[in-house]
Amino acid sequence: xxxxxxxxxxxxxxxxxxxxxxxLFLAAQxxxxxxxxxxxxxxxxxxxxxxxTPGVPLVFEHYPISHSFLGVVLWALALGVTYFxxxxxxxxxxxxxxxxxxxxxLDLVVHVPDLPLYPGDSPLLGLGLWNSVLWCWHSxxxxxxxxxxxxxxxxxxxxxx
Ligand SMILES: [Zn+2]
Numbered sequence: 001x002x003x004x005x006x007x008x009x010x011x012x013x014x015x016x017x018x019x020x021x022x023x024l025f026l027a028a029q030x031x032x033x034x035x036x037x038x039x040x041x042x043x044x045x046x047x048x049x050x051x052x053t054p055g056v057p058l059v060f061e062h063y064p065i066s067h068s069f070l071g072v073v074l075w076a077l078a079l080g081v082t083y084f085x086x087x088x089x090x091x092x093x094x095x096x097x098x099x100x101x102x103x104x105x106l107d108l109v110v111h112v113p114d115l116p117l118y119p120g121d122s123p124l125l126g127l128g129l130w131n132s133v134l135w136c137w138h139s140x141x142x143x144x145x146x147x148x149x150x151x152x153x154x155x156x157x158x159x160x161x
Pocket of ligand 1: 031069
């Protein structure tokens with residue numbers, strides 16, 4: 001799914017031309033980048049279980065700080081506000097925040113129901129595309145075959161060749 005989140009960063013470039021592509025990638029991957037630190041601190045939990053889904057052998061037991069919807073909205077606000085104070089670009093700040101939130105939306109499509117809406121006793125959401133072997137192979141093929149055709153023009157954004 002890292003590739004899908006990166007493509008969200010590429011799409012965001014179209015709407016925030018003054019924001020570097022690296023910053024947009026960081027925003028789109030942000031909650032997955034902080035997640036390992038939260039695991040090491042013991043504040044979130046994951047279990048490896050081979051075969052649990054064809055796509056990913058992980059059981060996300062507890063990750064309300066990085067992957068609850070409320071948590072993601074707060075991370076989006078934090079990143080957007082930080083960017084605004086550093087660069088004074090409201091459009092870039094909003095697009096960065098949206099890129100952070102796009103992560104949760106894309107995760108919602110692929111995860112099995114394990115994404116909380118908020119910390120605590122929350123319902124868990126996920127549409128479960130990781131359960132589809134066909135989709136997993138299709139996404140790997142599409143991502144690896146389409147990416148070399150992608151052209152990135154500095155200051156213009158990304159477009160498909
Ligand atoms: Zn994620």
